[in-house]
Amino acid sequence: xxxxxxxxxxxxxxxxxxxxxxxxxxxxxxxxxxxxxxxxxxxxxxxxxxxxxxxxxxxxxxxxxxxxxxxxxxxxxxxxxxxxxxxxxxxxxxxxxxxxxxxxxxxxxxxxxxxxxxxxxxxxxxxxxxxxxxxxxxxxxxxxxxxxxxxxxxxxxxxxxxxxxxxxxxxxxxxxxxxxxxxxxxxxxxxxxxxxxxxxxxxxxxxxxxxxxxxxxxxxxxxxxxxxxxxxxxxxxxxxxxxxxxxxxxxxxxxxxxxxxxxxxxxxxxxxxxxxxxxxxxxxxxxxxxxxxxxxxxxxxxxxxxxxxxxxxxxxxxxxxxxxxxxxxxxxxxxxxxxxxxxxxxxxxxxxxxxxxxxxxxxxxxxxxxxxxxxxxxxxxxxxxxxxxxxxxxxxxxxxxxxxxxxxxxxxxxxxxxxxxxxxxxxxxxxxxxxxxxxxxxxxxxxxxxxxxxxxxxxxxxxxxxxxxxxxxxxxxxxxxxxxxxxxxxxxxxxxxxxxxx
Amino acid sequence: xxxxxxxxxxxxxxxxxxxxxxxxxxxxxxxxxxxxxxxxxxxxxxxxxxxxxxxxxxxxxxxxxxxxxxxxxxxxxxxxxxxxxxxxxxxxxxxxxxxxxxxxxxxxxxxxxxxxxxxxxxxxxxxx
Numbered sequence: 200x201x202x203x204x205x206x207x208x209x210x211x212x213x214x215x216x217x218x219x220x221x222x223x224x225x226x227x228x229x230x231x232x233x234x235x236x237x238x239x240x241x242x243x244x245x246x247x248x249x250x251x252x253x254x255x256x257x258x259x260x261x262x263x264x265x266x267x268x269x270x271x272x273x274x275x276x277x278x279x280x281x282x283x284x285x286x287x288x289x290x291x292x293x294x295x296x297x298x299x300x301x302x303x304x305x306x307x308x309x310x311x312x313x314x315x316x317x318x319x320x321x322x323x324x325x326x327x328x329x330x331x332x333x334x335x336x337x338x339x340x341x342x343x344x345x346x347x348x349x350x351x352x353x354x355x356x357x358x359x360x361x362x363x364x365x366x367x368x369x370x371x372x373x374x375x376x377x378x379x380x381x382x383x384x385x386x387x388x389x390x391x392x393x394x395x396x397x398x399x400x401x402x403x404x405x406x407x408x409x410x411x412x413x414x415x416x417x418x419x420x421x422x423x424x425x426x427x428x429x430x431x432x433x434x435x436x437x438x439x440x441x442x443x444x445x446x447x448x449x450x451x452x453x454x455x456x457x458x459x460x461x462x463x464x465x466x467x468x469x470x471x472x473x474x475x476x477x478x479x480x481x482x483x484x485x486x487x488x489x490x491x492x493x494x495x496x497x498x499x500x501x502x503x504x505x506x507x508x509x510x511x512x513x514x515x516x517x518x519x520x521x522x523x524x525x526x527x528x529x530x531x532x533x534x535x536x537x538x539x540x541x542x543x544x545x546x547x548x549x550x551x552x553x554x555x556x557x558x559x560x561x562x563x564x565x566x567x568x569x570x571x572x573x574x575x576x577x578x579x580x581x582x583x584x585x586x587x588x589x590x591x592x593x594x595x596x597x598x599x600x601x602x603x604x605x606x607x608x609x610x611x612x613x614x615x616x617x618x619x620x621x622x623x624x625x626x627x628x629x630x631x632x633x634x635x636x637x638x639x640x641x642x643x644x645x646x647x648x649x650x651x652x653x654x655x656x657x658x659x660x661x662x663x664x665x666x667x668x669x670x671x672x673x674x675x676x677x678x679x680x681x682x683x684x685x686x687x688x689x690x691x692x693x694x695x696x697x698x699x700x701x
Numbered sequence: 702x703x704x705x706x707x708x709x710x711x712x713x714x715x716x717x718x719x720x721x722x723x724x725x726x727x728x729x730x731x732x733x734x735x736x737x738x739x740x741x742x743x744x745x746x747x748x749x750x751x752x753x754x755x756x757x758x759x760x761x762x763x764x765x766x767x768x769x770x771x772x773x774x775x776x777x778x779x780x781x782x783x784x785x786x787x788x789x790x791x792x793x794x795x796x797x798x799x800x801x802x803x804x805x806x807x808x809x810x811x812x813x814x815x816x817x818x819x820x821x822x823x824x825x826x827x828x829x
Contacts, residue, residue: 248781250821375785376819383788450781452821460821462781515787527788529821531781533801 246538249530304459371456390509405556414445621645772810
């Protein structure tokens with residue numbers, strides 16, 4: 200048995216379509232079986248509500264008198280794109296205010312417009328024969344704009360990796376605040392309700408398909424940026440009319456230490472055409488797993504600590520190394536549910552007829568990392584290989600002499616096998632000399648917790664280590680923890696005026 | 702009952718809390734404390750019926766004592782029920798109910814303030 204989209208729309212028009220949410224569907228399939236569920240259910244509604252940074256809106260302000268071709272544009276001191284002709288702009292969600300920084304951004308401008316608040320437009324231009332005006336400042340309401348069209352390049356991630364932090368300091372990320380020593384786990388995503396998880400083969404979701412977007416009827420444009428369904432990370436590019444949106448499903452937010460983002464509510468109604476759709480929409484939280492990554496590793500490829508299903512993440516805690524670690528969601532399951540329920544009402548009431556994709560989205564595409572034609576500077580490019588070390592059993596006086604002779608302020612300390620065991624600075628030696636008595640050997644005064652660098656590490660990572668630890672040198676070590684060089688703040692000077700800045 | 706005790710450490714650096722415990726016999730639970738060379742602030746929990754006794758004793762030793770009736774201020778209209786605060790709070794003040802709505806247990810809050818910056822929607826603030 201199968202149904203056509205025409206038959207389903209006919210049943211919607213007649214008011215007899217059975218519409219359920221993706222959360223209800225697994226239970227129905229368990230109760231009625233797949234054939235029974237196909238017969239019973241016509242539409243499954245999905246929903247998600249979470250931080251979707253890659254969002255924004257096209258705005259058209261209408262022409263001023265005399266007219267201006269705006270080149271630089273600010274809305275409530277948040278810069279908007281000025282590369283579109285005359286009175287068009289694109290305001291991106293993550294753009295931060297020139298004055299309030301991360302506490303106010305493009306997402307807040309969009310929310311303020313939707314909330315009916317007035318927003319100050321400020322723009323400048325160099326002035327032309329056809330557009331003589333050079334500056335303009337005016338207060339605008341959403342209703343004053345000709346168009347306000349939300350257009351989000353990357354929304355509705357199929358699922359998203361969870362985050363933890365194995366380092367010993369607090370991290371501030373787009374995955375929220377991560378406590379040291381895997382003190383917590385954060386995750387995002389609606390799991391059972393997620394649109395793409397209910398249509399992983401992208402048979403039903405594609406260009407032209409009607410959706411719920413922040414409380415307004417919207418549409419799928421096509422695949423989203425970084426769309427990578429082969430890895431289970433499909434995304435959607437979507438659009439909708441900002442003028443019909445509601446604050447209930449559109450919220451600006453700030454991730455402390457990271458920046459501004461926009462919480463977007465998005466849902467897709469899925470027509471139940473055949474058994475494949477029934478099976479896909481029977482997906483449960485238990486069936487969708489994500490990797491918990493260590494965000495303490497500042498790299499594109501972060502190590503996986505373990506995998507967990509949305510059911511485990513939502514249970515409140517997940518075990519890591521024998522310890523129950525508490526989880527925090529960053530997306531709201533309650534609002535995802537509201538999206539799916541409101542969309543259900545829309546479909547039932549005939550407000551949103553269903554459509555199949557006008558053009559399909561690639562279901563097997565794989566996202567590529569950036570092609571980098573030039574490598575940035577690495578530690579080995581600027582480190583000082585003529586590093587002087589000292590043995591842990593040597594005397595403090597020897598250390599003082601070495602510091603003087605080597606014209607350095609840092610001495611990495613090694614054991615009998617040449618392995619790094621500590622570090623001493625001129626400060627440590629001076630302190631020991633100023634307070635004589637207790638300490639005689641290097642091992643008595645060395646710091647054993649040494650922050651190190653690897654030779655192939657990016658200089659940017661090394662700079663971050665210096666900054667975060669408020670130190671001025673990093674011993675560079677090989678895989679066996681043998682000291683091969685020293686990187687000091689002074690060596691960073693090589694970057695200036697050198698070939699790396701050309 | 703929770704009391705916020707503030708004291709100056711200028712004169713003699715008296716062990717105020719220990720002194721009060723000895724004088725009154727009330728077992729004081731120190732929920733959090735922030736003490737530096739010149740001043741200190743401690744949030745303590747004492748049984749309701751012995752609150753007045755502890756207050757008087759602390760005040761007698763030169764400390765300022767204020768009853769904390771409320772924890773962190775929770776603005777429900779800004780909250781979207783994400784739960785970012787849940788795993789950050791050391792006292793498990795926040796939780797979800799069966800409908801995934803955020804629940805806030807005011808009486809457990811010790812006003813450490815850790816949740817404030819963690820809330821993406823700035824729905825949590827310290828009382829003045």
